[in-house]
Amino acid sequence: MTDREILGGIGVSAGTASGAAALVTPAAGVDPNEPASTDPAADGQRVREALAAVSASLRERAARAGSETSRAVLEATAALATDRGLAKAVDKELAKGSGVTRALCDATEVFASKLRKLGGYMAERVTDLYDIRDRATAFLRGLPEPGVPDLAEPAILVAHDLAPAETATLNPALVRGIVTEAGGATSHTAILAAQLGIPAIVQAKGITQRAAGGTVLAIDGGVGEVIIAPTPSDVEELEQRSRRRAQALAGSSGEGATRDGHKVKLLANIGTAEDAAAAAAKDVEGAGLFRTEFLFLEREAAPSIEEQTETYASVLESFGDRRVVVRTLDAGADKPLAFADLGPEDNPALGRRGLRLSQAREDLLHTQLAALAAAHARVPDAELWVMAPMVSTLEETRWFAEAARSHGLPRVGVMVETPAAAIRAAQLLDVADFASIGTNDLSQYTMAADRMQGELAHLLSPWQPAVLSMIRATCQGGAATGKPVGVCGEAGGDPLMALVLVGLGVASLSMAPSKVGAVCAALRLHDLDTCRQMANFAVDAPTADDARAAVLAIADPVLRDLV
Incomplete structure (x- = not known):
């Protein structure tokens, strides 16, 4: 019998839950008995086929995803699986004589190190990259894919970490909660769990060793507490709290307002037109952050003014006369774009990102501002606010404000x-x-x-x-x-x-x-x-x-x- 124990972690999605633990299937890892590569070209093709199979599987999941945000995460991961840089890194390891799974593992680590150095959005993708590695390794070894098991009954998922690709397709009716040993409060997985309304805790050290499959857990995603083998009174207290x-x-x-009537606008964070439609149907006072970079990432060429106008107009139409705060393109060194590569930087997190990229590529900003103005002209009742990311100086503020106002945009702001x-x-x-x-x-x-x-x-x-x-x-x-x-x-x-x-x-809160x-x-x-x-x-x-x-x-x- 498992002894009662309380583990602390970081609560990233509020709510309480109890139920049996369901361990996420661990990765198979490198095949210890595989031979060294004697035909790097043929072995490289095998790895490419495995990565292509993983990509296809992720795209199938994307097609079944319930929200545009989940779909976008899965499609981005599918694209990463067929990244030519990863395949070339595998070729280098095979040329050294490594076996196929060892070559894939070592190449992934090299690729992951590069992403970590980029920081920001690209660093967030390391978890995705490891997920791809583990799935491709399983394919190469003829073993079941790692990941969330098929659940016949509601359970609490337990994992070392959970890839965003997994979180995006979880069924809240079967997944009562999530507990991981790794992860951060602002990771994609944490944000997706909150969007799905699933209580979640990260950084619960030792949970995978202490919670074997079937062990009953009780969790509080607000305070970050995990109770292993809870007593009936523990479960009752959580149920009462719920x-x-x-x-x-x-x-x-x-x-939104305080008890004495002080107004505070409560707004939604969105990333796509589909997110906007879903959020606008809820009891929110508008959108306080529309992240526009989903239009730009994973593309060989920038979206046209017509495509951007259609997307922005759709978002404005969803919210009617409610406020929509649009953040201009937040990309650059930490979110590199194929069509706006400013070259390598030693410290990209402190480099030419956000507004700094816009100043280097004014054409991208002016196209976006023109599209926002055109969308506003189509939806004149909309309350459109536009703001620039990564602002540090008065000169940058003046530059952006003049650019936005030259397009006739009504409210111009800055991110702090x-x-x-x-x-x-x-x-x-x-x-x-x-x-x-x-x-x-x-x-x-x-x-x-x-x-x-x-x-x-x-x-x-x-x-x-x-x-x-x-x-x-x-x-x-x-x-x-x-x-x-x-x-x-x-x-x-x-x-x-x-x-x-x-x-x-603070006058408004967006979440x-x-x-x-x-x-x-x-x-x-x-x-x-x-x-x-x-x-x-x-x-x-x-x-x-x-x-x-x-x-x-x-x-x-x-x-x-x-x-």
Whole structure:
């Protein structure tokens, strides 16, 4: 019998669940008995066939995916499986005499190292790359593919890590929860789990050893707690918490506002036109972040002005007269584009990305701005706001504002993702109409910690007082200029953190649509003065843990069931 034990992790998708553990089938790994390659050309073709089979399988999954976001993740992974760079790296290993699975494994590691050095979006794809390696290895060895087992009964998935390609196709009716040993709070897997409404915990060290298949688990995805072999009272407490949560959420609809009527717009983060249609059907006040790079990635040529106009008009039509905040192309060194390659950089995360790429390739920006203007002309009742990513200086702000206004766009803003932009927010907002804080990147750059490195997750917490100080500086800049400041990072979807952000002066919060209800309920439980008191306690706290504890101590007890 398994002894009761409590493991701590990082909660990335709120909710409670209990059930038997279902272990994700581990990767088979390199064949220890395979012979060395004596015909590299023939063996290289075998590996290409395996990778092509994996790509085809992923595309089939994409065709069955329930959302455009899931479909896009799967299609991007399928494209990575047939990347010529990976195949060439395999050829090099085969030429050294390695066997086929050893060559694939070593080549993948070389390729993964390159992606990690690129940082940002490309670093996020290392998990996808390993998933491709493991599936192709299984194909080469004639073994079952690793991954999520077929579930006959509802269960809690347990894995070292879970590839986004797996998460994207999970059935919430059968997957009660997700617990992984690796992963980060802002990974694709975490974001997809939240969108699916599946409670999820990452960085639960040792869970795969302690939770053999069939072991009963109870999890709280809000606080990041895993109970192994829970007692009946543990399960009952979680069920009661779930019922209390449902009761607290029952009245959380309509406009976002504190208990005393202070308005806070609650918006959705979207990435595609299909995401927009799905989000617009929910109880949200608009879209606070429309990531447009899905139109540009994995293409040999930039999308035409006509294609972009159709997509943007579709998004605006979905939301009617509600606000839609569009982020211009956030690509560059960390999200390289085949048609806009500015060359290798030693530190791409600090290189020519976002607005810096737009300044190097003005044609891309002006085409996008023209398409947005044309879409707005087709949907004139839409409340269109446009903002630039990776802004650091007043000169950059002026340059973008002049470009956007030259196309007749009505509201022009900037992303605050760097300490430079936060500290100088008042000066930037003298020129821009609004600012939106990207808490994920702001945390990364403030704390000098790679947001994709799970071991540094404690440094990337938005509860870090240094990060909160940056947010406060930005809001002070907004107050000084009378310009609104919003948040579109993952922090906005945390009900407890949302209270602090509002107390700091944030006017709008954008998040995964599934999180809006909990944030709305949290706001209605507290007045603005309490939110301001929470903000002061959090900023002045000595540590991130102290900040969260201080806020929770003065929050309405009902909130404990929402976080």
